[in-house]
Amino acid sequence: MEALSPSARRVQDLLDAAGLGHRVVEHAGSTRTSEDAAAAVGCAVAQIAKSLIFRAKESGRPVLVIASGANRVDEKAVGRLIGEKIERADPDFVRESTGYAIGGVSPIGHAVPPLxxxxADLMALDSLWAAAGTPNAVFRLTPADLVALTGGRVEAIRKG
Known part of the structure; x- marks a missing residue:
């Protein structure tokens, strides 16, 4: 097995510490988009748990929304759920708050703990794939694992 890149290794170390047996897989091609990731691992686009970083307007806190790859996020609903408006985060904010580059943001191991x-659509699926620190690394997990690993609140955030 080839050595993982530093960001993917960081995610693997966190997964190892959680003790659930997850393995980071790095692909030769990009897994940056939900479509790319689904094609690389052979799953439905809906099974990609994409990590999107927003910035809370008033507090400046990072907000991590983990959405199904098939869904668009209702930003107004997210704002209502957290009690303040959100805005899209620029690449510098994403890198500083997560420690990852856009396209490789893992749902775990952020530099600044996000909201x-x-x-909720992810909860109906048997298995999911999430980014693992680089634009070509992913790991498989269950919806229950995702909740346990992130401490996230399951909410209806799909647009439309």
Whole structure:
């Protein structure tokens, strides 16, 4: 087995510490988009748990929304759920608050602990795939594992 890149290794170390047996897999091609990731691992786009970082407007806190790859996020609903409006985070904010680059943001191991909301649609699936620190690394987990690992609140955040 090839050595993992530093960001993917950081995620693997966190997964090892959780003791649930998850394995980070790095692919030769990109898993940056939900479609790319689904094609790389052979699953439905809906099974990709994409980690989206927003910035809470008043407090400046990072907000992690983990959404199904098939869904768009209702940003107004997220704002209502956390009690303040949110805005899209720029790449510098994403890197500083998570420690990851856009396209590789893992749902775990953030530099600044975020507020976490999880798309309720993910809970109906048997297994999920999430980014593991780089734009070509992912790991498989269950919806229950996702909640346990992130401490996130499951909410209806799908647009439409």
């Amino acid at each position: 976490v909301l999880i798309d």
